[in-house]
Amino acid sequence: MSTILIVDDEADLASLVEFNLKQAGLDTAVALTGEQALQLATRVKPDLVLLDLMLPDISGRDVCRRLRANPQTREVPIVMLTARGEEADRVQGFEVGADDYVTKPFSPRELVLRVKAILRRSGGGSTGERLVLGPLELDLGSHRAYVASEEVELTALEFKLLHHLISRPGRVQTREQLLSDVWGITSPLETRTVDTHVMRLREKLGVGRELVETVRGVGYRMADPQRPEARA
Amino acid sequence: MSTILIVDDEADLASLVEFNLKQAGLDTAVALTGEQALQLATRVKPDLVLLDLMLPDISGRDVCRRLRANPQTREVPIVMLTARGEEADRVQGFEVGADDYVTKPFSPRELVLRVKAILRRSGGGSTGERLVLGPLELDLGSHRAYVASEEVELTALEFKLLHHLISRPGRVQTREQLLSDVWGITSPLETRTVDTHVMRLREKLGVGRELVETVRGVGYRMADPQRPEARA
DNA sequence: ACGGCACGTGACAGCGCCGTCACACGACGT
DNA sequence: ACGTCGTGTGACGGCGCTGTCACGTGCCGT
The missing domain is CATH 1.10.10.10 (Winged helix-like DNA-binding domain superfamily/Winged helix DNA-binding domain)
Incomplete structure (x- = not known):
């Protein structure tokens, strides 16, 4: 069973996403700030990170960079969430190593689809380890x-x-x-x-x-x- | 070597997909209409069918059904392509027996990955395994x-x-x-x-x-x- | 040595998971 | 049009899992 780390400071959005992911049979953990996210990432070893670009403390891009800098979390796929679907953001997102990019507003179903697709691509999570x-x-x-x-x-x-x-x-x-x-x-x-x-x-x-x-x-x-x- | 049958009436999209599949070491055949697809399917015996939902003559769903009805092509995995990611389409697609579902626009890379995954899943070929x-x-x-x-x-x-x-x-x-x-x-x-x-x-x-x-x-x-x- | 507190352990009640059955619905062939 | 088959879903009951309480026990500081 795969674990997804949700990083977003909008509590209602986060819990909506959490609910849908759990319905899809995925484990979840929630972080409200970037620092919390970095801590949790090493603790719960998620199989994927859902990362909002706008966070109260550090920017999502920096979180992304720091996740990639840590050998423990380097391999974790990252899906970026953002309010604007601008091309500039998209490019920046991919530059720092995001694996996918979802713009708000999004349908929870679609998000779950993308998450599952990425999980499958990256080996489906726990593979006979x-x-x-x-x-x-x-x-x-x-x-x-x-x-x-x-x-x-x-x-x-x-x-x-x-x-x-x-x-x-x-x-x-x-x-x-x-x-x-x-x-x-x-x-x-x-x-x-x-x-x-x-x-x-x-x-x-x-x-x-x-x-x-x-x-x-x-x-x-x-x-x-x-x-x-x-x-x- | 596996052969992929591409069914799509948009010539530029089809050739883009064809190019990428060939680069990935897969054989390809292209059909522009549903009828053509059904003919080709029995002739070239493809290992997988990439099927657009919107075709000029008959709908992709019907093509799907008829592929399933023919004993010769019953086992062939089918990947549906569609412009809209509507849930209704998705469900209909699976009802007629599609194995996977890709919504446009898609990245060629991802498509190739999915095709390979399905080929692997279905045993890599059509030999009475x-x-x-x-x-x-x-x-x-x-x-x-x-x-x-x-x-x-x-x-x-x-x-x-x-x-x-x-x-x-x-x-x-x-x-x-x-x-x-x-x-x-x-x-x-x-x-x-x-x-x-x-x-x-x-x-x-x-x-x-x-x-x-x-x-x-x-x-x-x-x-x-x-x-x-x-x-x- | 003694007391307090943290932890171990057993019992128990609630409930969530799963097996099973019956039924509705749609597809298909006759 | 009808019957049949395949499939999805709701209901229900049983049982195992799980959370909590109560009490016993050992550890530690004073």
């Missing part, structure tokens, strides 16, 4: 999880949670971050819910606390066998 | 399906769905992906429709859930017989 950490193994394509080459049955949510943790080995994730990234940006949930799911995950994985570590007062993190303690 | 997975067997040429060497009668849609699933064994397909890939890019269908057809498929195949697995909260996948942990 495999994540490994110690005895743990995640197959994104088949949506299967293994511990020591033995399959464990996880629910969709557990898989997503583990996927999120395992892609950031050694990095502490607060409960709020996890709620925001795994559950979605608008989830009025108790932070303790995370605890329960971490518990269930540990139980199913069998290997318990050695892999999913508790950082008291902060959150959770995956053990990083490569660099046991050294991290900031 | 056979797909096997466990007790299941699909004969693409004769459009027949077998379970344990016993023929099962599938409808066109069921066959297409099974074909799509079986060519990606072990990979989870979301309902949205299936709707998009089997039904067409933006079919405005309920995702529950997929459930019903999967059920009918399981029913006809007899082997039930062991082959077509449900991944709760995600989608469906075919069982993969070989061990996934065997990895380089």
Whole structure:
């Protein structure tokens, strides 16, 4: 399942787009400012970025440039949104590395179409990728999880949670971050819910606390066998 | 080498497309009218048809239907071209069995990409290919399906769905992906429709859930017989 | 040692997902 | 015109998933 990062400071427009993308079976994350977008882009590793040109802090073009400058986000396709359909804007958009360009007003349907077309072109998002950490193994394509080459049955949510943790080995994730990234940006949930799911995950994985570590007062993190303690 | 039949009465557009397809290493044939297209289709046996919706004599939809009605050309993938991106057109296009849909104006590059994607998807040519997975067997040429060497009668849609699933064994397909890939890019269908057809498929195949697995909260996948942990 | 707080854990209720059935509608052949 | 077949959709029920609460437990500072 692909994740789309929506960057727009017009809340109603953003939520409209978010709704339609979700209906189309895509995951979404929303950023209201350019800085927030750059932060989220490295956190949630989106498969595509929907980027408004007009942002309150930095311009969409600069966001675009900085996304391209970061090796982590260099490959992410970018679709620009703009109020004016001027040729000049179009050219500028493509110059900084946008993959497509949609002018307002646009129909949500059309936007979804373009997004899907670009996703397909860029390989369709998650393509049978495999994540490994110690005895743990995640197959994104088949949506299967293994511990020591033995399959464990996880629910969709557990898989997503583990996927999120395992892609950031050694990095502490607060409960709020996890709620925001795994559950979605608008989830009025108790932070303790995370605890329960971490518990269930540990139980199913069998290997318990050695892999999913508790950082008291902060959150959770995956053990990083490569660099046991050294991290900031 | 695959051959593409271009059907369009706008000579300049057709030659532009032709040029780009040839550059991409594909053979081409051009028809200016619908009747000509139907004649050529049986003569050159193209591997894909690029079909404009607006033709001087008969409508592109009728051409589509008649291509589908002829056993000789039934299997040929069809990509529709249209000036308007109206939803109504889109739906009509898919109803008559188009495999993809491109709205003008389009970039030649994108068109070539789509054509190649569809060619790849349809098996790269029209040679009675056979797909096997466990007790299941699909004969693409004769459009027949077998379970344990016993023929099962599938409808066109069921066959297409099974074909799509079986060519990606072990990979989870979301309902949205299936709707998009089997039904067409933006079919405005309920995702529950997929459930019903999967059920009918399981029913006809007899082997039930062991082959077509449900991944709760995600989608469906075919069982993969070989061990996934065997990895380089 | 003690108390407070953060976390682990089990139980439980609600609900969302999915299988299944029945029906409507359109296309097509007779 | 009629019947048949293929297909999409709504309804319904069951069951698994999930969020929350309550309580137990361990950790840490004082």
